[in-house]
Amino acid sequence: MTERAMSEHLREGNRQSLQGYTPQHFGWAQHGDVGLITLNRPERKNPLTFESYAELRDLFRRLSYVDEVRAIVVQGAGDNFCSGGDVHEIIGPLTTMSMPDLLAFTRMTGDLVKAMRACPQPVIAAIDGVCAGAGAIMAMASDLRVGTARSKTAFLFTRVGLAGCDMGACSILPRIVGQGRASDLLYSGRSLGGEEGLSWGFMNRLVAPERLLPEALEWAQQIAGGPAFAHAMTKKMLHQEWAMGVDEAIESEAQAQAICMMTQDFHRAYHAFVAKQRPEFQGD
Template sequence: MSDSTERVDPALAAGNRKQLAGYAAQHFKWQVEGGVATITLNRPERKNPLTFDSYAELRDLFGQLKYATDVKAVVLAGAGDNFCSGGDVHEIIGPLVRLKAPELLMFTRMTGDLVKAMRTCPQPIVAAIDGVCAGAGAIMAMASDLRLGTARSKTAFLFNRVGLAGCDMGACAMLPRIVGQGRASELLYTGRALGGEEGERWGFFNRLCAPEAVLGEAQALARDLAAGPTFANGITKTMLHQEWSMTIEQAIEAEAQAQAICMLTEDFSRAYHAFVAKQKPVFQGD
């Protein structure tokens, strides 16, 4: 390990670096092993719906990940045979119909802040999607960086089925960039379920796995990412997100600056010396 830790003022490090392996999750399962964190939505008897509490905890946890030194990649999964059925009908939808505009806006901003936190945390997020992936569950899958699915998975942006617009939690901005404008329009206007094989053809899923293997394959992919140059991977994620609103000229200049920063890292030097020595580089994320 380099002396990068020793070079940082302790007061600066204290406010910007933290260990999250020991985090005690209250509303889902959290496990960290080998730099890979696995978040498991854990209400299988209800197909893992979200509640006000789990929304808020997920938002806050993804926000903390930008400071984590022991988490290099994240896997997002659901317990049992389903990913996530969206907001709990009894614990979220029922209470929402009784709220006024200020409180409703509080809720919709909270859900949107979860997506913002997922997109701005530096760790790549791999979603392991089996069975039902609906509503906010589909949004969380969409907001992940990579998606592994199964043939039996059913992904539905079903907001219009409950009388709401498809423009929820960034769907109208992000989904067209994944599957194309026309296909996104179909999913958001109809709320129909996207099957696993169709989702792979459309590019929503990176690949399909057997149901019993999807979590393991997602974790294996996350381990590969965690073993890579994680500082540089974080820059890649940042640029993939920020360049949506740039011109080509702006993007090329931003990438020139970003790549120059990456060339200052120890990982870049390690890769060069490993190549010269005909060895595989061992990246350390600094």
Template sequence: MTRSAADALLAGNRTTLATYDAKHFGWSVNAGVATVTLNRPERKNPLTFESYAELRDLFRQLAYATDVKTVVIHGADENFCSGGDVHEIIGPLIDLPMPELLLFTRMTGDLVKAMRHCPQPIIAAIDGVCAGAGAILAMASDMRLSTARSKLAFLFSRVGLAGCDMGACSILPRIIGQGRAAELLYTGRSASGEEGYAWGFYNRLCAPEALLDEALKLAADLVAGPTFAHGITKKMLHQEWSMSIDEAIESEAQAQAICMTTRDFERAYRAFAAKSRPVFEGD
């Protein structure tokens, strides 16, 4: 393949998302930070069939985005997300046959897969209600900032369903431990912001009025770092769950060797030698 052919192939796979026209949630991109706003505050920002699918498709596109380095997801007004809309999702599901129900549960699971596989770190800014599928969105994010008044609840048992929804039985125990995860998934009870922070679900608690600014500042700090290397870190954090220690160490050796070929690695060395702060460019 010639250089020009390779450039054309790569150009066809790259995309910019600053002008993406979201239909079912708010979307903006500023200086490498994308903000997703779940925007149905009158219902505490529930998800619908359409918003599930559009979020899944958007996070898949992020794998090819050149203008997005970090993502912040939050809810409009004083709540994060109340889960799947009771009337627009749960009601219709009662009348669907099993094959169509499986299509739905696979689609919602694909949203979590897309979040875990996109290279950008995802920061969830969580205030108020964070329940059901909203709790899953928070769980699937890489970092979570919250408020003391937040209420985290995996509500599936409350509607006659198992707690094993969208990867919860795999991911949640890795964040807060098996026993604590079992308690939340069996009982469906709410955990306060202080409890979630003490358990390690939240990275920090913020004042409600400062929550989004704190999340955006953290996102900007990540954008200022070696973003290609951040993508490798995210990949390895996810991939090493199913590895032995020996496999993980070898995989990290290979991943780190790849990072050592980047210009950012060279920039860091030259800045150190010049006693200055490196300016990373993500390549």
């Protein structure tokens, strides 16, 4: 990928590379300009720990400063996506913590969702098998979801005596599946199967299990081949406009689109169209 042009005065401290990046608590690989996160504790259905929450949060924050990655895929190792917070390593210790420590924890988990929504790269969740608790939240916080018929997504907080309002679920989930369906899932904690999830709009696509990662990577690569700056603007506006009226949204989009018209990718697309060629977007 051609590196996006930036003044050397701005690049220092504002651009980072993930070359050589090796996380301790999940897998990371780059397939061209697509980053692949693998939750890799398959023997326990890939649960999260205090450390993996924090490391995932930090990676998504860092991605805001990375040009070389234009799309992200999140998957689980083995036949499951993520079983949520580890019962022994998180749930047990939480029962002994003080209120300030509990609040520090819940804020940290929410910061992971904030970081996923704030990073400019579109995020695709590749969901197979169990996708529960915090795993369901990570899937929800992604921009797109591809699953399998055997996937089971459960916002099961109520089943452990907690509220469904966890990590932004009461804000984000109704915008994906609707208020009534979100209420069903958050009150009951029941599993949403793959076929039902597709019909509800939670899943964007369903594929056979053996096609899950190839499909997610292919989709991510198609997105990564597009205008990265414009895609980042689309993601930002999809998020920001939740709190806007229609008139505010139209004005915000007018400003956003005018900014995108100043990019070289917009000019490349025009000249390629005139020449009856496919544009080669470079993200600037």
